[in-house]
Amino acid sequence: MAMARAFRSFLFALLVGSAALLAGLLGSALRTGRLDPLDWLLPGTVALIVFLGRDVRVSRARLASSWALVALPAGLLVGLASISLPWAGLALLALGLGLAAWGARLSTSRRRALRIALLLGLVVLALLVPRLISGVRIASDQSRLNVGVLSAMPLHGAAMGAAQGVSALESVGLRSPFWQALDSRLRLRPVDALEPATLRPLSVLLLAQPRLLAPQELVALDAWVRQGGRTVVLADPLLHWPDPRPLGHPERAPLTSLLDPLLSHWGLRLEPAEVDVESDPVERRALQSGGLLQLSGSSRFTRLGNGSGCGLTEQGLVARCRIGAGEALLVADADWINDTLWTLSPEHPADRAAWTSDALDLLIGWLDGRSPRVDPWSSWLADQDRLVAGLRGALALVLMLAIVEALVARRPSRSQHSIETEKDQKWNKADTNPDTG
Numbered sequence: 001m002a003m004a005r006a007f008r009s010f011l012f013a014l015l016v017g018s019a020a021l022l023a024g025l026l027g028s029a030l031r032t033g034r035l036d037p038l039d040w041l042l043p044g045t046v047a048l049i050v051f052l053g054r055d056v057r058v059s060r061a062r063l064a065s066s067w068a069l070v071a072l073p074a075g076l077l078v079g080l081a082s083i084s085l086p087w088a089g090l091a092l093l094a095l096g097l098g099l100a101a102w103g104a105r106l107s108t109s110r111r112r113a114l115r116i117a118l119l120l121g122l123v124v125l126a127l128l129v130p131r132l133i134s135g136v137r138i139a140s141d142q143s144r145l146n147v148g149v150l151s152a153m154p155l156h157g158a159a160m161g162a163a164q165g166v167s168a169l170e171s172v173g174l175r176s177p178f179w180q181a182l183d184s185r186l187r188l189r190p191v192d193a194l195e196p197a198t199l200r201p202l203s204v205l206l207l208a209q210p211r212l213l214a215p216q217e218l219v220a221l222d223a224w225v226r227q228g229g230r231t232v233v234l235a236d237p238l239l240h241w242p243d244p245r246p247l248g249h250p251e252r253a254p255l256t257s258l259l260d261p262l263l264s265h266w267g268l269r270l271e272p273a274e275v276d277v278e279s280d281p282v283e284r285r286a287l288q289s290g291g292l293l294q295l296s297g298s299s300r301f302t303r304l305g306n307g308s309g310c311g312l313t314e315q316g317l318v319a320r321c322r323i324g325a326g327e328a329l330l331v332a333d334a335d336w337i338n339d340t341l342w343t344l345s346p347e348h349p350a351d352r353a354a355w356t357s358d359a360l361d362l363l364i365g366w367l368d369g370r371s372p373r374v375d376p377w378s379s380w381l382a383d384q385d386r387l388v389a390g391l392r393g394a395l396a397l398v399l400m401l402a403i404v405e406a407l408v409a410r411r412p413s414r415s416q417h418s419i420e421t422e423k424d425q426k427w428n429k430a431d432t433n434p435d436t437g
Contacts, residue, residue, distance in 0.1 A: 010406035020047035022391045032356045034380040037089035038130040040074040043184035045100040045126040052104040052288045065408045067101045069401040073394040081390035084290030088376035148191040152253040155179050181349035190297045199224040201388045204367050208234040209334040213256045225322030232366050235259050236334035238273035238297035267308025290374030291358040294341040298333035329366050400437040
């Protein structure tokens, strides 16, 4: 009987633990490839309620084994499958599930109505905590930078309207999702020409696959940077930006970067893109910082001569150059700010849950002169092989912990049946007359 009870408990723990583990993948991981530990908070809380809500009395050993069965496999999966360890998210998940286990245990000694209310409260908290954390992160991301933007790509206004076949009058106020999201955290200022008077009030300049710049514009830009200005340059060797206009249209963004004179002056060379017509040009690139970009037709920079003041990182994708008193950061791709490569919801560009890369966070950090920071709350799925390895390890851990749960949780002294048996024994003893004569 005891063996059968333990086996049923093992199967139950294995089923519920595996379901909680797999349910966490149905959130942002399945939709965008982001591994957010808090996606496991709700299914983990429900699993703990199922585990601990069946018994009248829950021991500390039972509490610990149930928490471990829900929390540890999820943490192992995230740790094995992600490109960087989201330690803050994992710590909050462990704490949240610990509070859920404690609340579920506390409810077992309450009346039915109060017990249901307490358990529902745990579920509501599991739903609200991820939203509260997301709101705090968005509020802390605001910046006051005054950023000038010069780009031939259809990002706003008449250029965006022309690409969509809209008249110049109807194009007034048009802004791409990328522009909207960036403008909500910075102060964007369109720049039509690079002149000393235009550059002087700017904190930083974003130069994203611009048109062919006149010699005097290149001179003005170089002088501004040398006097302490800062610029971020997106130079694409093979632009894949969607545009219905013919390739030879004069208002289209250039197919390849036209900044070679400026790059050579700064000691850099943009290598041609390697073209494979049979493969998808989109590439998920995990950066050393822990961030992720989706590139298309990217290449790399190389240094010209020994006198270049530029350092190369990310296999040449990014170059940092000290130019006089100023600084230039260059990226060998511009397609990664295309809306299709960083969000699933262009109509709601500020919705982090729909982001498929760290494009905005990385760009804002580069514009602000900061080194990209690893997100402590969430990370990205590295690749399919890492996901499979993580799932195998996590399910094996669920199997082992289910055995522990069966041994710890279903001891007769901890079950409802055992408690009722003890009550019956006490009742029988009280009714038995010791006088047998």
